[in-house]
Amino acid sequence: MKIAIDAMGGDHAPESVVLGVDQAHAEFKDLEFILYGDEKQIRQYLKAKDRVEIVHTTEVISMNDEPVKAIRRKKDSSLVMAAKAVKEKKADALFSCGNTGALLAAGLLIVGRIKGITRPGLLSTLPVVSGQTGAFNLLDSGANADSKAEHLYQYALLGKYYAENVRGVKNARIGLLNNGTEEHKGNKVTQEAYQLLKADQSLNFVGNVEAKALMQGVCDVVVADGFTGNAVLKAIEGTALGVMSLLKDTIKEAGLKGKLGALLLKDDLKGIKTRMDQSQYGGAVLLGVKAPVVKAHGASDAQTVYYTLKQIKTMLDEDMISEFTSYWQTLATKEA
Amino acid sequence: MKIAIDAMGGDHAPESVVLGVDQAHAEFKDLEFILYGDEKQIRQYLKAKDRVEIVHTTEVISMNDEPVKAIRRKKDSSLVMAAKAVKEKKADALFSCGNTGALLAAGLLIVGRIKGITRPGLLSTLPVVSGQTGAFNLLDSGANADSKAEHLYQYALLGKYYAENVRGVKNARIGLLNNGTEEHKGNKVTQEAYQLLKADQSLNFVGNVEAKALMQGVCDVVVADGFTGNAVLKAIEGTALGVMSLLKDTIKEAGLKGKLGALLLKDDLKGIKTRMDQSQYGGAVLLGVKAPVVKAHGASDAQTVYYTLKQIKTMLDEDMISEFTSYWQTLATKEA
Numbered sequence: 001m002k003i004a005i006d007a008m009g010g011d012h013a014p015e016s017v018v019l020g021v022d023q024a025h026a027e028f029k030d031l032e033f034i035l036y037g038d039e040k041q042i043r044q045y046l047k048a049k050d051r052v053e054i055v056h057t058t059e060v061i062s063m064n065d066e067p068v069k070a071i072r073r074k075k076d077s078s079l080v081m082a083a084k085a086v087k088e089k090k091a092d093a094l095f096s097c098g099n100t101g102a103l104l105a106a107g108l109l110i111v112g113r114i115k116g117i118t119r120p121g122l123l124s125t126l127p128v129v130s131g132q133t134g135a136f137n138l139l140d141s142g143a144n145a146d147s148k149a150e151h152l153y154q155y156a157l158l159g160k161y162y163a164e165n166v167r168g169v170k171n172a173r174i175g176l177l178n179n180g181t182e183e184h185k186g187n188k189v190t191q192e193a194y195q196l197l198k199a200d201q202s203l204n205f206v207g208n209v210e211a212k213a214l215m216q217g218v219c220d221v222v223v224a225d226g227f228t229g230n231a232v233l234k235a236i237e238g239t240a241l242g243v244m245s246l247l248k249d250t251i252k253e254a255g256l257k258g259k260l261g262a263l264l265l266k267d268d269l270k271g272i273k274t275r276m277d278q279s280q281y282g283g284a285v286l287l288g289v290k291a292p293v294v295k296a297h298g299a300s301d302a303q304t305v306y307y308t309l310k311q312i313k314t315m316l317d318e319d320m321i322s323e324f325t326s327y328w329q330t331l332a333t334k335e336a
Numbered sequence: 337m338k339i340a341i342d343a344m345g346g347d348h349a350p351e352s353v354v355l356g357v358d359q360a361h362a363e364f365k366d367l368e369f370i371l372y373g374d375e376k377q378i379r380q381y382l383k384a385k386d387r388v389e390i391v392h393t394t395e396v397i398s399m400n401d402e403p404v405k406a407i408r409r410k411k412d413s414s415l416v417m418a419a420k421a422v423k424e425k426k427a428d429a430l431f432s433c434g435n436t437g438a439l440l441a442a443g444l445l446i447v448g449r450i451k452g453i454t455r456p457g458l459l460s461t462l463p464v465v466s467g468q469t470g471a472f473n474l475l476d477s478g479a480n481a482d483s484k485a486e487h488l489y490q491y492a493l494l495g496k497y498y499a500e501n502v503r504g505v506k507n508a509r510i511g512l513l514n515n516g517t518e519e520h521k522g523n524k525v526t527q528e529a530y531q532l533l534k535a536d537q538s539l540n541f542v543g544n545v546e547a548k549a550l551m552q553g554v555c556d557v558v559v560a561d562g563f564t565g566n567a568v569l570k571a572i573e574g575t576a577l578g579v580m581s582l583l584k585d586t587i588k589e590a591g592l593k594g595k596l597g598a599l600l601l602k603d604d605l606k607g608i609k610t611r612m613d614q615s616q617y618g619g620a621v622l623l624g625v626k627a628p629v630v631k632a633h634g635a636s637d638a639q640t641v642y643y644t645l646k647q648i649k650t651m652l653d654e655d656m657i658s659e660f661t662s663y664w665q666t667l668a669t670k671e672a
Binding site: 033055102119129142145146177179185186187188190209210212213214215216224226227228231232234235236237238239240241242243244245250251253254255257260261262263264265266267268269271272275276 | 337424431465466478481482513515521523524526545546547548549551552560562563564566567568570572573574575576577578579580582583586587589590591593594596597598599600601602604605607608611612628
């Protein structure tokens with residue numbers, strides 16, 4: 001199992017990427033890595049000697065590059081070279097902390113779509129915080145700005161495969177993000193999608209779910225058009241950060257009594273941060289393409305890179321993409 | 337200034353509604369009230385003797401009633417009767433804590449749209465928590481599931497009038513909710529809306545804003561289609577509640593040291609809850625209809641009802657609806 005790594009993507013590249021690779025390398029003896037990027041810089045941090053290859057590249061796609069243009073023009077960039085290795089079956093999966101749009105474009109245009117999947121979607125994993133532990137998957141969280149009902153249906157199948165194979169969820173509960181829980185609710189797209197999801201007996205469809213219930217664990221996978229899914233993902237992230245920073249400010253401005261209290265409560269408060277931390281679930285996955293294409297946050301540290309490589313290992317161990325592709329072909333044959 | 341009150345809407349009606357009216361009645365000597373509902377139940381709580389009238393009604397629209405059907409069939413319901421009073425100019429504004437859909441339908445079908453406003457939108461007010469104090473308005477937060485670019489443009493004008501007149505914001509900064517900050521970002525509707533907003537020199541348009549930046553105060557008014565706006569509103573509410581409940585659970589499960597810390601920090605933590613509390617800003621306003629139509633949360637207590645009546649008073653004091661209608665007619669004349 002070989003992972004192609006864009007070593008130059010992200011705010012702390014290549015250092016945190018290489019250190020994360022080293023950590024995964026030490027733990028998972030069956031993983032091999034190809035690091036794409038500036039060889040001199042990579043060697044500065046890399047400890048691993050075996051199961052690792054460096055391919056020197058001279059270009060870097062920055063966070064500000066226009067995605068499709070960058071993929072087409074920067075042929076020698078670390079990202080494009082890594083994606084090509086996956087296309088040419090020299091590697092089994094693609095990892096980057098860089099420009100999300102460029103990674104999505106590389107996934108679509110270089111790695112390529114699974115036949116019949118019209119719009120691959122971006123899957124994110126978020127924590128459940130109320131009442132119970134666990135997580136939920138949200139997709140599409142931002143690959144496509146305009147979506148049709150059939151895309152949402154495909155997201156449900158893709159999300160089910162991910163939740164069951166990678167997270168080990170049994171008979172994943174699928175929810176449809178909507179503006180009310182009743183069947184008739186929603187806009188044209190969700191009303192149509194509801195009927196498609198309801199009609200598929202293979203899905204454990206729990207109906208419409210509202211954004212406020214997601215963190216309470218009402219479903220394992222929630223499907224949404226990429227515009228709304230992206231907005232909800234960012235609203236959750238922004239609010240969690242906002243409340244945590246309010247907590248921080250409150251402690252900072254507290255009187256002596258409050259400050260003492262905060263000191264005593266410190267270890268417990270750290271637990272909240274851990275619970276809210278998305279990075280423990282790995283990165284965002286572009287589902288519907290021919291190999292695992294995974295994006296970790298631009299600000300990722302080595303630990304997050306490690307978690308994401310572990311997530312990719314699970315996808316490869318479970319042979320998730322092949323399994324899904326076979327299932328999908330069976331469906332297509334039945335319909336034809 | 338007379339406000340028509342649906343005294344039977346909400347989880348704690350009529351008690352909390354009547355107690356809230358009493359509180360507003362005591363403070364604002366220029367306000368008059370007409371309470372629609374079960375006279376016997378209302379009299380049980382009402383203290384005010386002057387400037388208040390009770391109109392006995394026999395039907396109630398429940399939270400589960402299908403909105404438009406309920407408005408058409410339950411002609412003697414407290415909500416329909418209150419809305420009719422506004423239509424017939426016996427009252428200047430409409431207030432309810434009941435079924436949101438039914439209130440929106442009553443606003444559209446009974447109170448009526450301002451000429452030329454094709455889709456009235458629901459405006460919510462949410463707290464800014466990071467770095468600074470204050471609030472922002474989000475509309476449409478759920479009146480319309482499908483929206484066009486021209487509706488988003490109308491929301492910007494309506495939101496500007498609200499923020500400047502009711503919240504006292506100077507030259508309100510208008511943002512467009514989008515999946516990235518760059519001009520070209522978004523779906524078809526937001527890409528078109530961007531151009532409409534940019535072209536109107538009367539607007540202080542700050543461009544695209546992402547949901548994660550809203551609570552940091554990047555703009556005073558953010559416009560969105562009603563489907564996404566609703567999802568973002570509920571994601572913010574759900575996450576804030578989720579993090580707060582996580583904080584509560586953490587304290588509950590803390591050891592002796594942590595529990596002592598929580599006790600010492602208690603008063604400071606209360607401040608966070610106050611900051612996050614939306615009810616201080618009043619209720620959600622249906623903008624684009626001929627009078628203030630305002631919805632307070634179903635679970636509202638007397639204090640929230642009071643805040644919402646105060647908000648309605650400001651809208652009436654500032655004559656916001658007439659001012660907007662005149663401005664809107666000037667625009668229409670210019671264009672014709």
